[in-house]
Amino acid sequence: MKKTYNKYDAIIIGSGIGGLTCGTLLAKHGLNTLILEQHFKPGGYVTSYKRDKFTFDVVHAIGGLKKGSQIERIFSYIGVDKKVEFIEIDKTFKFIYPEITIDCYTDINKYKQELINNFPEEKEGIHKYFKTMQSIWKEIQSSYYRPTLLQFLTYLIRFPNLVRYYNSTHQEILDRFFKDTRLKEILGSGWGYLGLNNPRISGLYLMGMYMSYHAGGAWYPKGGYQKLSHAFAECFKEYGGNLRLNTKVKKILIEKNRAVGVELDGEKIMAECVISNADTKQTFLNLVGEENLDKKFAEKIKELQQSVSGFVVHLGVEMELPKELNCGCIMCFPEYSTAENNFKLASKNEMETNPEKIGFGLSILTLKDPDLVPVGFHTLDIITMPAPYRYQNQWKRENKEEYNMLKEKMADKLIKAAERLIPQLSKHIIVKDISTPLTYERYTSATEGGWYDIACTPKQSLLKRTPAKTPVNGLYLTGAKTFLGPGMFASINSGLFTADIILKGKLTKGKFMLGY
Incomplete structure (x- = not known):
C-alpha cells in the first residue's frame, strides 16, 4: 500500500457535470478539493469524441442560459461563460408522427x-x-x-x-x-x-x-460538449482544485459510519467529506459496501428502479441536409403507440427490429454548429430507446465478434429507419460508431449503462429521490440521482445544491435559485 495522504477538505468521485459544478463551487469558496475521474477526460456523459474529421456528442441541448436564468447565473458565478461560446437553438424538438409534424419552439x-x-x-x-x-x-x-x-x-x-x-x-x-x-x-x-x-x-x-x-x-456549446466540460475543469483548477484523470476509486473508506476518504489501486486518500457523482447503486452497494449500511437502507437502494439505456449510431456523412431538420433533437414515431410498444418489448429484453416501426431520435450536430466539419459533411446521432442491458440475452457475450455482429445488425436497421427521414442515408456514410448499454457501462460505470441513474418515476422524484446528504456521515451525493433528477439543467443544479449543503447555505440558503 502506498502512502496515505490526509489533506483534502472534499473528494469528489466522478467528473460528470454535477461533480464538476460541485467541485468548482467548493474550490471557489476555498475548500481544498480533489476530483477523481476514471476516464481520460472529464465530463461523464457531457462529452465529445472524434472519429476522423467528425465530432460526436452524447448530449444534445442545454436549457436555462438566457440572461438571468439559473444556469446562466451559475456559469457566470463560476466563470464558465467566459470560456465557452453558446449557440442558441429556436426549436428544442421536432416531433414527427403519421400525418402530423410539430415544431416544439423554445x-x-x-x-x-x-x-x-x-x-x-x-x-x-x-x-x-x-x-x-x-x-x-x-x-x-x-x-x-x-x-x-x-x-x-x-x-x-x-x-x-x-x-x-x-x-x-x-x-x-x-x-x-x-x-x-x-x-x-x-x-x-x-x-x-x-x-x-x-x-x-x-x-x-x-x-x-x-x-x-x-x-x-435551448443552447449548444460551440465546438461540442467537451468544450463545456473542459471549461469547468479549467475553472476548477484555477480555483486551486486538483483533478486526477485515469483514476478509478475502488472503495469509499468508512469509519464508525463516517466517510473519511477513498481507496484507489494501492493508495488511500483522506478527506473531511466525500461526494459521489457516481451511480447510486455503484455508490452504496459497491463503493460504500452493504456491510457499512443499515440493512433496511441497503434493501431500499437495491429496490430502486434503474433508468433505461439506449442504442446509438453515430454517423459522419458526406451529403447535404436540409436546415429544416435543425433543432435540439428530432423525435420520429411511426405510430402513436411506438413508445409504449418499445417499453413492452424492453420488458422482454427485446427491441423493435422492423425499420418501418422503429421510433428514433435524430440529432444533427453540424446543423447547430457548421464549423464542426468541413463544408459538405455532417455529423448525425441516431438514437433508439429503451435498449435493454440484456438484449436477447446476447449483448454480454464472451466472443467479441458475436457482440460486434449483433450491434452492427441493429445499427443497420436503425440507419434504415432513419432513411424514412433522410433518403439514401446509408450511401453517404464515411464514419460509423455504435454505442450500446455496455459502452456506457464501460465508460461511466453506470449500472447497466443507465443514462439517468435511477428512473424518473413519481416514486423517485424530487424530495423522494435520494437526498444529497446521506445516512453515512460525511458522504454526499450529486448528479442525476438527487432532487431535480437527470438532464443538463438538473445535474448542474445538483452540483450547486450539494455544494450549498457542504458550505452551510452560503450559496442558496437551501433554496432553488443561486443568490449572489
Missing part, C-alpha cells in the same frame, strides 16, 4: 400556437396545460431542495401544483386537460431526455424539463 407562445393550429378543438385544454406547466416551474424555482419541517408544512399553501401533482405521472396530468390521444402522445414526446414515457414518468419532471427550455432557451 418560445412557449409560438409552440402553443403550433399545437392549437393542429388541434383547434383542444385549444382551451392547451392553454390550461401550459398555464399549469408555467405555474409548476415557478413553484419549483421558489421551493427548497432540502426543506426544514416548517418550510415543508407551508408547501400546501405556497406550492399547490407541486403538492397536487407530486405523485402523478405525465399521463395522469394530460388526462385532466385533453381527450385527443394523439395530442397526449405528442406532448409527451420529449420523454427520451428523461427515459420514461407518459404512463411511467413523473409529470413534474417532464414538465419541468420542458420549461427549462421554454424559460431559459
Whole structure:
C-alpha cells in the first residue's frame, strides 16, 4: 500500500457535470478539493469524441442560459461563460408522427400556437396545460431542495401544483386537460431526455424539463460538449482544485459510519467529506459496501428502479441536409403507440427490429454548429430507446465478434429507419460508431449503462429521490440521482445544491435559485 495522504477538505468521485459544478463551487469558496475521474477526460456523459474529421456528442441541448436564468447565473458565478461560446437553438424538438409534424419552439407562445393550429378543438385544454406547466416551474424555482419541517408544512399553501401533482405521472396530468390521444402522445414526446414515457414518468419532471427550455432557451456549446466540460475543469483548477484523470476509486473508506476518504489501486486518500457523482447503486452497494449500511437502507437502494439505456449510431456523412431538420433533437414515431410498444418489448429484453416501426431520435450536430466539419459533411446521432442491458440475452457475450455482429445488425436497421427521414442515408456514410448499454457501462460505470441513474418515476422524484446528504456521515451525493433528477439543467443544479449543503447555505440558503 502506498502512502496515505490526509489533506483534502472534499473528494469528489466522478467528473460528470454535477461533480464538476460541485467541485468548482467548493474550490471557489476555498475548500481544498480533489476530483477523481476514471476516464481520460472529464465530463461523464457531457462529452465529445472524434472519429476522423467528425465530432460526436452524447448530449444534445442545454436549457436555462438566457440572461438571468439559473444556469446562466451559475456559469457566470463560476466563470464558465467566459470560456465557452453558446449557440442558441429556436426549436428544442421536432416531433414527427403519421400525418402530423410539430415544431416544439423554445418560445412557449409560438409552440402553443403550433399545437392549437393542429388541434383547434383542444385549444382551451392547451392553454390550461401550459398555464399549469408555467405555474409548476415557478413553484419549483421558489421551493427548497432540502426543506426544514416548517418550510415543508407551508408547501400546501405556497406550492399547490407541486403538492397536487407530486405523485402523478405525465399521463395522469394530460388526462385532466385533453381527450385527443394523439395530442397526449405528442406532448409527451420529449420523454427520451428523461427515459420514461407518459404512463411511467413523473409529470413534474417532464414538465419541468420542458420549461427549462421554454424559460431559459435551448443552447449548444460551440465546438461540442467537451468544450463545456473542459471549461469547468479549467475553472476548477484555477480555483486551486486538483483533478486526477485515469483514476478509478475502488472503495469509499468508512469509519464508525463516517466517510473519511477513498481507496484507489494501492493508495488511500483522506478527506473531511466525500461526494459521489457516481451511480447510486455503484455508490452504496459497491463503493460504500452493504456491510457499512443499515440493512433496511441497503434493501431500499437495491429496490430502486434503474433508468433505461439506449442504442446509438453515430454517423459522419458526406451529403447535404436540409436546415429544416435543425433543432435540439428530432423525435420520429411511426405510430402513436411506438413508445409504449418499445417499453413492452424492453420488458422482454427485446427491441423493435422492423425499420418501418422503429421510433428514433435524430440529432444533427453540424446543423447547430457548421464549423464542426468541413463544408459538405455532417455529423448525425441516431438514437433508439429503451435498449435493454440484456438484449436477447446476447449483448454480454464472451466472443467479441458475436457482440460486434449483433450491434452492427441493429445499427443497420436503425440507419434504415432513419432513411424514412433522410433518403439514401446509408450511401453517404464515411464514419460509423455504435454505442450500446455496455459502452456506457464501460465508460461511466453506470449500472447497466443507465443514462439517468435511477428512473424518473413519481416514486423517485424530487424530495423522494435520494437526498444529497446521506445516512453515512460525511458522504454526499450529486448528479442525476438527487432532487431535480437527470438532464443538463438538473445535474448542474445538483452540483450547486450539494455544494450549498457542504458550505452551510452560503450559496442558496437551501433554496432553488443561486443568490449572489
